[in-house]
Amino acid sequence: MNVRVKGRRRHYRTVSFSARTNEVILIEQRKLPHTFELTRTKNFKQTARAITNMTVRGAGAIGATAAYGLAQGARAFTGKTEAAFARHIQRVYETLAAARPTAVDLVNALNEVRAAMAAGKTISQKQKLALRAAEKFANDDVAHCEAIGTHGAKLIKNGTRVLTHCNAGWLAFVDIGSATAPMYAAQAQGKNFHVYCDETRPRSQGAALTAWELAQQGVPHQVIADNAAGHLMARGEIDLVITGSDRTLGRTGEVANKIGTYTKAVLAARHNIPFYVAIPLSTLDWNLKSGKEIPIEERDEAEVQTAWGTDTRGTFRQVQIANPTSPARNPAFDVTPAELITGIITPKGIFKPKELWRERKRLGVV
8 A cells, every 4th residue: 555654655565575684574563553654573572472462453454464474584593404494493383383372364475475385305494485475475465355345346346335444444454454445445436435444443444544544535424333233224324234254154154253243244244234244365264163162362462452643743642542441352363153144255255154165265265
């Protein structure tokens, strides 16, 4: 996407890599929309920490970050033996895989890079193959999002009022985004439409990130409180819901996404509003047989008890918003059942949730 920084517009990817310095380059998302800043992680441990602390977040973005992190770790190895290299790669893999448990893109990306490395006959070859595979994952992520936009744009007509939840935009991927891809494609086609951005507590990614993206792109939009969506649906002011996903089960069509997605799906079903989920192929999990098996990340209770923002003087700071003696519960994701989902927008087309397994070869399963 193009970002205006200090009065000038230029293109950025959310995640990139410097082969010269062996650093992963990330947009610091915790400071948006107040400050646009790039940060560099110098080793795989720092890269894993950037995923955990949400310097980078979003399914495709953390997948690409993990892929680059594995390549980064491989390229940093200075030992001599294949056995020592294998042990080192296993440590790097496990560190990155544990960074966030719910999004399957992360592990899929790591597996792709490690599988590509297996073709190398020497340590040097494996190091080169690791970076090549990481670059391929990142480029595939962009291509998948472009295709999602092509397929999804037809859902948006002139005058459509779209609700989206959390941030499944450019910042959540390497570029373009999943849920936002149909919006950007529709905008390029000259369609006039309006987007409602759920604020998405507790980290407010909708209010902070999706709204910032849409503003940068000139897409008409408004931020709404999470609890306002049902009211707008009941008044006939929302025509379509598009969200992203951190893990979609190919066997069942169930979708794990940011907490609150399930609530919006229930509301959409109540009001007969189409509810779509947009995903690249790396978000598909073909192994788990039930949404109950998806590991749901429980994050620090401080995210619920506090909020970050800028004060009237422009100082970025944290404030307490909950009763200071009350504990909090903070599940980061929920699971939406297949029967509440109208369709899954993929790079290969739009499918009913229950069609995914039947179409698995078309969706990349060998």
